[in-house]
Amino acid sequence: MSDDAQQQIETKLAGLRETFLPRFASAENEIVLREENAKLLGKKGELTAILRDMGKVPGPARKAIGERVNNLKVEAEAAFELRLKTIQKEARDADLNGVPFDLTLPGRMPFGKGHKHPINQIREEVVAIFRSLGFGVHEGREIELEENNFARLGFPPDHPATDMQDSFWTTSGHLLRTHTSNIQVRAMMSQKPPMAFIAPGAVYRRDDDATHSPMFHQLEAFLVDENVSMAHLRGILSEFAGRLFGAGTPVRLRPSYFPFVEPGAEVDIGCTFCKKSDGTRAGCSLCKHTGWIEVLGCGMIHPVVFEQCGIDPEQWTGFALGMGLERLAMLRYGVPHMRLFFENDPRFLAQF
Numbered sequence: 001m002s003d004d005a006q007q008q009i010e011t012k013l014a015g016l017r018e019t020f021l022p023r024f025a026s027a028e029n030e031i032v033l034r035e036e037n038a039k040l041l042g043k044k045g046e047l048t049a050i051l052r053d054m055g056k057v058p059g060p061a062r063k064a065i066g067e068r069v070n071n072l073k074v075e076a077e078a079a080f081e082l083r084l085k086t087i088q089k090e091a092r093d094a095d096l097n098g099v100p101f102d103l104t105l106p107g108r109m110p111f112g113k114g115h116k117h118p119i120n121q122i123r124e125e126v127v128a129i130f131r132s133l134g135f136g137v138h139e140g141r142e143i144e145l146e147e148n149n150f151a152r153l154g155f156p157p158d159h160p161a162t163d164m165q166d167s168f169w170t171t172s173g174h175l176l177r178t179h180t181s182n183i184q185v186r187a188m189m190s191q192k193p194p195m196a197f198i199a200p201g202a203v204y205r206r207d208d209d210a211t212h213s214p215m216f217h218q219l220e221a222f223l224v225d226e227n228v229s230m231a232h233l234r235g236i237l238s239e240f241a242g243r244l245f246g247a248g249t250p251v252r253l254r255p256s257y258f259p260f261v262e263p264g265a266e267v268d269i270g271c272t273f274c275k276k277s278d279g280t281r282a283g284c285s286l287c288k289h290t291g292w293i294e295v296l297g298c299g300m301i302h303p304v305v306f307e308q309c310g311i312d313p314e315q316w317t318g319f320a321l322g323m324g325l326e327r328l329a330m331l332r333y334g335v336p337h338m339r340l341f342f343e344n345d346p347r348f349l350a351q352f
């Protein structure tokens with residue numbers, strides 16, 4: 001009986017030896033190859049079954065047969081690895097040489113297309129208006145030297161805005177700019193007049209409540225030339241208001257104080273919410289029933305600012321105006337709270 005077992009095993013081994021190479025070779029892909037491998041070397045594989053039957057082989061012959069079984073196992077494993085590598089290389093080559101993946105095909109996910117954030121939309125609109133009026137665009141740094149943010153703009157050292165509590169300071173004594181006016185300082189120090197540009201950008205203050213955000217966006221317009229007067233400023237403001245809020249939008253200037261201009265003014269436009277078809281305003285809660293809404297600050301550039309930046313105030317005059325882009329967007333789209341712009345709620349953003 002044990003001789004029979006030995007005979008059977010030897011027959012099976014010879015049979016397997018004949019067949020495993022062609023079986024591996026004919027496997028066309030990795031899945032088929034792994035199946036064939038499992039049939040041979042897996043838990044219920046043919047060679048595994050033979051190994052299990054080794055106990056039936058008589059002692060003296062066991063060692064010799066065992067060696068042959070093991071050799072076959074090693075051979076089969078090597079053949080499997082070799083064939084696997086070949087199949088993987090073939091698949092990779094076919095991939096590389098095949099028709100390239102078409103990146104322009106539309107996606108299958110049910111997401112709508114995104115669009116620009118309302119603050120970006122209003123910024124691009126305002127930039128386009130000033131560009132068409134002949135202004136260039138400057139962008140400056142957000143981390144600034146104290147003197148470019150305050151002193152050169154005529155802020156006295158004890159001005160509340162320079163207080164540590166109101167601005168974000170770095171450990172090295174720089175600060176996050178509190179307005180985009182640092183851009184005009186750098187422009188005046190590096191260029192000769194005449195110049196006309198706008199400076200849009202993010203600014204930072206230690207404010208966080210319903211109507212303030214620690215980060216918001218400003219846009220300043222800045223013009224220096226000979227014989228610039230308040231009338232030029234007024235003309236630019238009327239043109240700007242008409243283009244952004246509709247032709248004929250009335251503009252008024254109220255005297256006000258900013259350290260870097262003289263005279264300075266706050267600018268109101270006719271309320272966009274209670275405007276009647278005949279062009280008059282009925283008054284509403286948003287304009288506190290006055291028919292006017294404040295939109296920006298402006299003024300003639302203070303001679304001290306010119307001097308601080310190396311420009312002769314006897315020869316050159318100019319104006320500056322600055323606005324908050326969030327405020328413009330709130331007026332334009334009727335948004336009640338500034339923080340809605342920064343919460344990134346898709347239900348809000350999808351409305352623009």
Ligand SMILES: [Zn+2]
Nearest residue numbers: 271274284287
């Ligand atoms: Zn109103």
